[in-house]
Amino acid sequence: MFTEPRVLIDATAVPANRGGVGRYVDCLVAALEADGAAPMVVCQPRDAELYAALAPHADVLPALERLVTRTARLTWEQTRLPWLLRRARVDVLHCPHYTMPLACPVATVVTLHDATFFTDPGVHSPVKARFFRAWTRTSLRRADVCVVPSESTARELGRVAGADVGGAGGERLHVVHHGVDGDRFHPPSPEEMVAVRHRLRLGRSPYVAFLGALEPRKNVPALIRGFARASQILAGRSDPPALVLAGQPGWDSQVERELRAVPHRVRVIRAGYLPLAELSGFLGGAAVVAYPSLGEGFGLPVLEAMAAGAAVLTTRRLAIPEVGGDAVAYCGIDATDIAAGLVELLDDPARRAELSTAAQRRAKDFSWEASAALHRAAYRRAAVMRRWSR
Numbered sequence: 001m002f003t004e005p006r007v008l009i010d011a012t013a014v015p016a017n018r019g020g021v022g023r024y025v026d027c028l029v030a031a032l033e034a035d036g037a038a039p040m041v042v043c044q045p046r047d048a049e050l051y052a053a054l055a056p057h058a059d060v061l062p063a064l065e066r067l068v069t070r071t072a073r074l075t076w077e078q079t080r081l082p083w084l085l086r087r088a089r090v091d092v093l094h095c096p097h098y099t100m101p102l103a104c105p106v107a108t109v110v111t112l113h114d115a116t117f118f119t120d121p122g123v124h125s126p127v128k129a130r131f132f133r134a135w136t137r138t139s140l141r142r143a144d145v146c147v148v149p150s151e152s153t154a155r156e157l158g159r160v161a162g163a164d165v166g167g168a169g170g171e172r173l174h175v176v177h178h179g180v181d182g183d184r185f186h187p188p189s190p191e192e193m194v195a196v197r198h199r200l201r202l203g204r205s206p207y208v209a210f211l212g213a214l215e216p217r218k219n220v221p222a223l224i225r226g227f228a229r230a231s232q233i234l235a236g237r238s239d240p241p242a243l244v245l246a247g248q249p250g251w252d253s254q255v256e257r258e259l260r261a262v263p264h265r266v267r268v269i270r271a272g273y274l275p276l277a278e279l280s281g282f283l284g285g286a287a288v289v290a291y292p293s294l295g296e297g298f299g300l301p302v303l304e305a306m307a308a309g310a311a312v313l314t315t316r317r318l319a320i321p322e323v324g325g326d327a328v329a330y331c332g333i334d335a336t337d338i339a340a341g342l343v344e345l346l347d348d349p350a351r352r353a354e355l356s357t358a359a360q361r362r363a364k365d366f367s368w369e370a371s372a373a374l375h376r377a378a379y380r381r382a383a384v385m386r387r388w389s390r
Contacts, residue, residue, distance in 0.1 A: 007090065009028070009029060011051065018276060030368070032375065034372070039094070041059070043060065048060055085101075108142070108382065111146070112153070114319075115153055115157050116318075118133055118156070123217035137161055144382035144383075146174070147176050150298050150323075158173075177370070179369070187360065202269075207243065208290050214255050216252045218291075218294075219292045220255050224262065226339040241346060242267040244271050244286075283304065286310055287311070288312075291320075292313070292315050
């Protein structure tokens with residue numbers, strides 16, 4: 001009889017400030033624990049207490065050294081991690097961010113988050129694009145199973161990287177949607193909204209929210225221009241909205257240029273990184289959440305905004321419609337289209353309320369419990385494939 005494989009998740013690539021990949025790993029570990037399949041977790045020393053709290057029955061192994069740079073982490077992955085796998089006697093290694101040990105002694109599952117390094121390399125730095133294209137191809141070739149977060153990403157990887165997307169029961173590419181953490185992302189209380197307004201010094205002003213890294217793929221320069229145009233159209237209002245950009249700075253130098261070009265009376269706030277505990281208040285308290293991305297492998301910020309009851313304006317690029325469905329509003333990617341979408345929603349409270357209700361309902365279709373169950377199936381599949389290959 002086939003027994004459940006013993007799994008180790010390598011969380012050493014998770015940054016201290018949790019973006020999408022960090023929330024994916026954290027929520028998956030907690031959901032696997034709740035599903036009765038607590039994995040082993042190897043992590044940065046700073047995260048040991050966090051994972052011990054998220055998964056009390058898991059074996060949490062802090063890496064012996066702080067892996068500060070990408071080079072240091074990759075060196076550790078290729079040299080120390082295989083040794084750890086043998087010592088820990090695991091059956092499956094889950095690498096949740098593209099890379100894997102080339103000399104891996106156990107079955108391997110790798111998560112590939114999107115295909116934009118192939119389809120739209122200009123939105124990434126040249127070095128990053130080359131690095132992740134190479135590792136995507138390597139993992140597709142060498143991993144026993146690759147997990148992708150959407151049908152769109154699977155199709156794109158089949159088209160541009162030769163991924164095997166066919167064969168019922170025999171595929172090596174598993175589509176596993178992300179979930180949403182309902183404890184963290186929920187329609188906010190009045191107190192949560194007031195706390196965010198106080199932090200951002202918004203007073204009673206309505207605001208348009210953006211949450212994400214300020215990098216070219218998120219299309220923030222076009223959002224700034226679109227918001228400035230929308231503000232001119234809405235200039236007669238007694239309560240003009242502000243635009244609040246929350247997220248870590250990326251490498252997009254155009255953001256600063258666009259901010260300097262914003263007309264004096266148009267208010268744009270750089271909020272920086274907001275703690276997870278404040279995100280429901282931030283997203284759910286916004287008049288509109290704008291996310292005009294050029295392409296997403298899944299679109300976790302869209303789903304989290306939906307769960308917070310936000311009226312979301314986003315694009316139809318890649319996987320986003322797979323998440324948003326009919327529960328979000330869509331626009332084009334240029335400033336004119338973004339401005340039109342913002343004006344339409346800001347002028348229509350009934351439409352915003354309708355989207356809020358639909359978004360909360362649709363967000364319930366995406367759970368980390370379901371995601372954990374499908375990850376467990378991927379682990380079992382990888383273990384079987386490794387046995388067959390011997």
